[in-house]
Amino acid sequence: MTTTTSKHDTGREVSSAKEKWLRAYRQMVRIRLFEEQVNELYTRALMPGLAHLYSGEEAVAVGICEALRIDDYITSTHRGHGHCLAKGATPDRMFAELLGKEAGYCRGKGGSMHIADPATGNLGANAIVGGSVGIATGAAFAAKRLGTGCVAVCFFGEGALGQGSLYEVMNLAQLWKLPVIYVCENNLYNEYTHYSETTAGDILGRATAFGIEAASVDGQDVRKVNDLATRFIERARAGGGPAFVQANTYRYSGHHVGDINREYYRSKQEEQQWKTERDPIKLLSKWLIAESYADSAQLEGVHSDVHAEMEAAVKFAVAAPYPAPEEVDQDVYA
Amino acid sequence: MPERELTFAQAVREALSEEMRRDSRVCIFGEDVAEAGTPFKVLSGLVEEFGAERVLDTPISEAGFTGVGVGAAMAGLRPVVDIMFGDFLTLTMDQMVNQAAKVHYMSGGHWKVPMVMRTTLGATRRSAAQHSQSLHAWFSHVPGLKVVLPSTPYDVKGLLKTAIRDENPVILFEDKMMYKMKGPVPEEEYTIPFGVADVKRTGDDITIVATSSMVQVALGAATLLEKEGISAEVVDPRTTWPLDEKTLIESARKTSRVIVVDEGYGRYGVTAELAAVIAEGAFYDLDAPVKRMGAMHVPIPFSPPLEDLTVPTEQTVSEAARQLCGKS
């Protein structure tokens, strides 16, 4: 996997960079259009329960996961669809899971907040805030011990900075020089409360206090996220130990699909500003066009391809059968 | 004049606001309890009336702020700690079990912890394994804690007020599915003592002891049974500790057949204890072993057709009653 930036002096690098960023573009569009379908399924009362949409934050999952190998690990959150897709899951089985169908990644038993997929190193999304910090760190411990060369990425929202176990495992990861990257997706809100009301002091300082290398990045710029991720991941893979990323980003929708009236905690104007000025897909498309890597017709083509992919995936999931009743007490024990 | 009706959520809010007006030591903290009024909108309006000094949004730090509740209670406040989903109680366990529950006894009766924890229980909201559990049995197991399981707007208001006035750590579980349920709540002040069961419906042929979310299920089952000539009595203990053993045993002796139904896991659960109390106390009057019904012994699945299999329903409870009465 290449790690070049926009500087391209040889023809080969031009084509690899072009491929790389077009692929990142497609991945972000896939997440965006996936989430649009989820919202649609909710609105049409086809999806049981709720879902937490990742729209607006695509550059974080894609920037990070494009720097990972397929066998590297991730752990994800209640807002996990983006991580899951970015790591290589397919939308048909994801939609099936969201609808509680047997064909879903978890045979319908997990739902939106619990998608897991061993084939892509996805240890699982988690509905407990901070619930996976130990799991990711443990996977990194196993990778080191077994010498697989794998790294683990632990995605969490800035709300998880409130959980004490994060500090317990960061301390341990640094002591044991574990190949784990903590990725704090700061989308400004813990549910309905601005993070400044729940988070004292400095965010990066929480990691640097343990001697963990830490950096903030513009989470709307997939190229910047990817550059930073590549550096930290390769360093961890080489035995350099853990790292901490604060990706500054924004969720476009409510905390979950049912969170419609939200002006009591954030203004429509703020939402609009992020959508028009800081949209990760628009930002990358501008750059791709400026670099002559694509023209707008090509990029529109990506959208229509992906749209068709998502429609087919939804259709598959809607038609898929529910698990049989006998499934209910299967898999309680291994 | 027709009796005033409130929803379960309104009754919770009214209990809290009355107690906060009565006693300036009462304060609330938890995640999104202030402007958001919790995700279930149960606390809406409280921060507006009582201010941000008494209704505090916390970081997502359940272990930490539960401990703060314990310490604040020891040092003179009356905190009501909000744990959004009962599943997150796991994060508070050390503070509740090793600290709150033991402080009074360990200190030779010198310190006390007059703290209330409010949280939720119950499945069938399609929220999957980490947002659907009913973990009240764990707390009922621990000496030093009191555990409250209100099942109606009337009960939650009276029991919550009692909880706030109690000198001990009390944990109160609210069924998430019940917040919109309406019921009569008188305008005038009242409290409901702990350890007093409520006979929600009288009957002669069988007793259904039901808690929290299962009370409505039991009442529904009783209605079905009535049509078939089986008269069911529904008894709601309202608190698992202290427990009104007397009322349970008396009802069992009267009807001679008992089902115990609770949304927690059956194995080693609340139903096991209630069944044992009844079996010991009414042994010579029982015509059949006490039947226990609870959540299936599996993590709650997301898929709706599977999730619906995991909790007792009017149908499964009434079927069990028919069998016990030899009428199926």
Ligand SMILES: Cc1ncc(C[n+]2csc(CCOP(=O)(O)OP(=O)(O)O)c2C)c(N)n1
């Ligand atoms: C331990 C725990 N406490 C509370 C919750 C309820 N809850 C779900 S999401 C959330 C806010 C999370 O904020 P953040 O971590 O910033 O992630 P975001 O939703 O912004 O992506 C809360 C409080 C939970 N799921 N787990």
